[in-house]
Amino acid sequence: MTKPAMQLTDLNKTIGKKQIIKDLSFSIYPGEVFGFLGPNGAGKTTTIRMMVGLMKITSGEVLIQGKSIRTNFKEAIKEVGAIVENPEMYPFMSGWKNLVHYARMIPGISEDRIKEVIRLVGLEKVIKEKVGRYSLGMRQRLGIAQALLHNPSILILDEPTNGLDPSGIKEIRHYIRKLAEEENVAVIVSSHLLAEMELMCDRIGIIKNGELISINEVDEESDQQEMQEVHLVAEPLENAKEIIESEQDIEVRVDKDMLIFSVNRAQIPAIIKRLATEEVDIFYVQAHRTNLEDKFMALIGENAIE
Amino acid sequence: MSNFIRLIQNENMKLYSKKATWVMIGILAIIVLAVGLILRFMDDNNLKEYGDDWREELQVENASVQNDNGDYTEASYRVNIEKNKYHLENDIKPQSYGAMQFVYDNIGLAMLISLFTIIVAAGILANEFQWGTIKLLLIRPVTRLKILASKYVAVLIYALTLLVFLVVFSWIVGALLFGINGLNPSAVMYDINGYKQVSLLPEIIEGFGYRMVNLVMMATFAFMISAVFRNTSMAIGIAIFLMLAGNTIIPFVSQYSWAKYILFANTDLSQYQSGGHPLLDGMSLSFSISVLLVYYVIFIVASWLSFTKRDIAGQ
Numbered sequence: 166m167t168k169p170a171m172q173l174t175d176l177n178k179t180i181g182k183k184q185i186i187k188d189l190s191f192s193i194y195p196g197e198v199f200g201f202l203g204p205n206g207a208g209k210t211t212t213i214r215m216m217v218g219l220m221k222i223t224s225g226e227v228l229i230q231g232k233s234i235r236t237n238f239k240e241a242i243k244e245v246g247a248i249v250e251n252p253e254m255y256p257f258m259s260g261w262k263n264l265v266h267y268a269r270m271i272p273g274i275s276e277d278r279i280k281e282v283i284r285l286v287g288l289e290k291v292i293k294e295k296v297g298r299y300s301l302g303m304r305q306r307l308g309i310a311q312a313l314l315h316n317p318s319i320l321i322l323d324e325p326t327n328g329l330d331p332s333g334i335k336e337i338r339h340y341i342r343k344l345a346e347e348e349n350v351a352v353i354v355s356s357h358l359l360a361e362m363e364l365m366c367d368r369i370g371i372i373k374n375g376e377l378i379s380i381n382e383v384d385e386e387s388d389q390q391e392m393q394e395v396h397l398v399a400e401p402l403e404n405a406k407e408i409i410e411s412e413q414d415i416e417v418r419v420d421k422d423m424l425i426f427s428v429n430r431a432q433i434p435a436i437i438k439r440l441a442t443e444e445v446d447i448f449y450v451q452a453h454r455t456n457l458e459d460k461f462m463a464l465i466g467e468n469a470i471e
Numbered sequence: 472m473s474n475f476i477r478l479i480q481n482e483n484m485k486l487y488s489k490k491a492t493w494v495m496i497g498i499l500a501i502i503v504l505a506v507g508l509i510l511r512f513m514d515d516n517n518l519k520e521y522g523d524d525w526r527e528e529l530q531v532e533n534a535s536v537q538n539d540n541g542d543y544t545e546a547s548y549r550v551n552i553e554k555n556k557y558h559l560e561n562d563i564k565p566q567s568y569g570a571m572q573f574v575y576d577n578i579g580l581a582m583l584i585s586l587f588t589i590i591v592a593a594g595i596l597a598n599e600f601q602w603g604t605i606k607l608l609l610i611r612p613v614t615r616l617k618i619l620a621s622k623y624v625a626v627l628i629y630a631l632t633l634l635v636f637l638v639v640f641s642w643i644v645g646a647l648l649f650g651i652n653g654l655n656p657s658a659v660m661y662d663i664n665g666y667k668q669v670s671l672l673p674e675i676i677e678g679f680g681y682r683m684v685n686l687v688m689m690a691t692f693a694f695m696i697s698a699v700f701r702n703t704s705m706a707i708g709i710a711i712f713l714m715l716a717g718n719t720i721i722p723f724v725s726q727y728s729w730a731k732y733i734l735f736a737n738t739d740l741s742q743y744q745s746g747g748h749p750l751l752d753g754m755s756l757s758f759s760i761s762v763l764l765v766y767y768v769i770f771i772v773a774s775w776l777s778f779t780k781r782d783i784a785g786q
Contacts, residue, residue: 217610219783239612247610253603258488266484269477270611311607 168231170195170244170319170351171216176225178211178375185211186375189225193351195318198341200366200383201355208375209355210250213323216353217247229319243271246317248325252308256297260288260307263296264314271315282310286340301328309337320344320352326361338365395433397424398449405445412439423449478613478621479628486591486629495587496636503577503641510573511648520567529555529565557659557666565659569652571671573645578675580637581682585689585714588630592693593706595622596778600701605783615779619698623774626690634679681741688738688763689714691770698774725751737762 169192178186186208193199203209214220216227218234218241227234232241254263264283268274283292286306296304305328312320325341326334342365344350356362362369363383371378399405406417406424412435417426428436433452440447486492521528533552558565566572596619599605609615655672693710700706717735724730731737731751737759742749749755 214606214783219606219609221782239614242610243612245610247607249606249610251603253607255485255488255602255604257490258485262484262488266481267607267611269481270608270613272474 167194169193169228170230171353172226172228173212173216174226174228176212176215176227177223178208178215178220179223184375186215186223189372189375189377191370191377191380193319193353195351196345196349197367198345198352198354198365200362200369201353201372202359202362202369203355203357203372205357207372209357209372210323211375212372213247213249213321213353213355216321217245217249218242219249243315244318245321246312246315246319247321247323248305248308248312249321249323251324251327252304252311254296254299254304254307254311257295259295260292260299260303260310263307264292264311267311268314274314278314282313285313286310287336302330302333305329305333305337309340318350320350322352323355324357325354326356326358334361341365391430392427393430393433394425394427394453395436396449396451396453397426397447398422399424399440400446400448404443405440408440408443408445409436412436474613475617475621478617479625482595482622482625483628486595486625492591492629495590496633499580499583499587499633499637500640502580502583503637503644506577507573507641507644507648510568510576521565525564526559529559554659554661554666561668563657563659563668566656567652568649569656570642570645570649571652571654571656571675572658573649574638574641575658575671575675575678577637577641578678578682580641581634581679581686584630584633584637585682585686586711587633588626588686588690589693589710589714590707591629592626592690593697593710594703595626595697596694596774597697597701597703597706601703609783616775619775619778623691623694623771626694627687630683630686630690634683638675638679677741681739684740684763685714685738688734688766691767691774692734695770695774699777721750728753731758732762734762734766 171193173192174190176186176189177184189212191199201209201212211220215222216229216234218238222235227241229241230244232244234241254260255266258266260283261279264279268279283289286309288303288306288310291299291303296307299307305325309322309325312322320341322341325337329337338361341352341354345352345367354362354366359369366383368380368382370380397405397409402419402422402424406419409415409417409424409426415426415428417424419425430452433450437447437450533555557563599608608618655670657668657670658674659666659668660674689710692713693706696706696709697703713735717733717738721730721733721736724733731754736750736754739750740756740759742754743756743759749759
């Protein structure tokens with residue numbers, strides 16, 4: 166088994182009498198994208214702040230490449246590039262000066278490396294402009310650029326797609342995957358949006374009220390026996406409903422013009438094929454990974470913030 | 472060490488990228504220029520040149536103050552009889568006004584430098600919190616102590632820069648408007664023991680030196696407030712209020728024995744100049760220096776503790 170890039174053991178944070186983080190333990194491995202999912206106020210940002218040493222750890226340990234963030238801060242933090250909450254930069258300076266500023270704080274970053282990072286995030290055209298004039302998306306990219314300056318082996322991104330347009334989100338997602346797969350970087354991404362996480366993460370840890378509820382693998386080759394909820398829009402609807410009900414002994418709900426039913430993943434292709442041969446026009450099919458979504462919805466549905 | 476210099480470079484880059492910093496330097500330049508022009512074109516009294524027969528000229532001046540009836544004439548408000556007498560008695564020819572005299576007259580503008588330094592000191596830390604950039608600043612392989620120290624040093628460098636600018640710019644403006652009258656001319660000045668002849672250069676250095684004590688104390692105070700409360704406006708407000716009000720409260724509390732331990736009773740070390748009387752009983756130069764040192768250490772330690780030990784929490 167590979168050595169974890171980052172390891173959290175029994176992490177606790179108490180502010181006053183309130184316990185904000187309770188016995189959090191998990192590991193992140195090189196080359197994976199780990200999603201840190203939870204409703205707002207669940208303790209994601211507090212955990213990230215402890216990971217990078219902005220907040221003191223009440224008890225427990227954070228090891229970064231085997232080095233403690235508490236006792237060996239300088240060596241541990243060298244491995245980390247991060248954006249904590251919003252990518253806040255100095256608005257009165259150009260993007261270039263902002264990067265030079267952070268580059269000066271770590272030995273051995275050449276001007277060429279700064280240019281390389283700018284090219285990587287696609288900010289060449291505006292890098293001499295003041296950050297105050299940047300859009301949120303541009304600032305997000307600049308934030309990623311500063312996090313990558315020193316070639317960190319761990320990248321921590323707090324809500325990285327916040328404020329980005331769909332094409333920007335897609336680009337960032339693509340870029341995060343590339344970093345993990347090609348550079349073997351361990352990426353930790355936090356978000357409160359499940360759909361977004363599923364698209365870019367290998368594993369997703371769900372946190373609620375400071376406790377880790379579960380860690381799930383996001384696997385394209387999901388378990389063939391896994392029950393999935395299928396949403397289907399077809400014409401004529403009644404025919405489709407009968408065909409599906411006859412194919413499997415399953416219950417089909419009708420929601421407006423949509424059919425909703427749960428089947429094993431393995432059965433989905435057969436049903437579609439059958440519908441097609443029976444001259445039913447299919448407009449839309451979506452299979453939901455009920456496992457993860459149910460868990461998350463159960464969380465969000467309740468009073469998540471206590 | 473090179474690491475530390477790069478941190479100071481960073482602080483300077485941030486400082487000089489802000490318009491406010493240049494506005495402060497601009498204000499200083501405009502005031503020096505304005506004072507120079509007013510002196511040059513509106514007040515010809517100071518600039519009076521005396522010829523070879525300066526003794527007679529001074530006597531005529533003194534005589535003109537009182538007319539035959541013994542009443543004071545309108546000339547009295549601009550003729551300094553005592554000073555003229557000193558010149559005559561000691562046979563010292565009055566010097567003409569020049570660049571160095573102008574620099575000396577601008578020592579009072581050090582007050583403005585204190586004000587600007589306080590504004591910078593109050594913002595340099597608290598701004599990072601208000602901009603949210605503190606989070607990105609503190610996740611680098613640099614200890615918080617070093618970052619704090621680099622900011623403090625940057626404040627002192629800024630104060631020094633303003634000071635050098637004030638002196639050099641005053642000298643240039645003085646040279647252009649009044650001419651150069653030697654690099655260390657002498658002048659006749661009044662102190663507690665009466666008039667005496669002094670060299671200007673040591674007087675200038677001494678004058679700025681005394682004011683630097685006050686500047687450093689107030690800037691360090693603003694820096695501490697900035698570190699403890701993480702709020703720029705609050706640090707500027709408190710520090711400037713205390714700088715302006717500090718001296719005026721001393722007379723009101725002077726009957727108490729603890730009054731001499733107040734910071735503002737001790738910041739003006741010129742009170743111990745030869746023959747001067749200290750502000751309050753029981754004060755001496757070494758007493759004041761000790762009090763200042765204790766305050767200074769408290770300010771620095773408070774800044775250090777609150778910056779390095781506390782969590783960086785969300786806004």
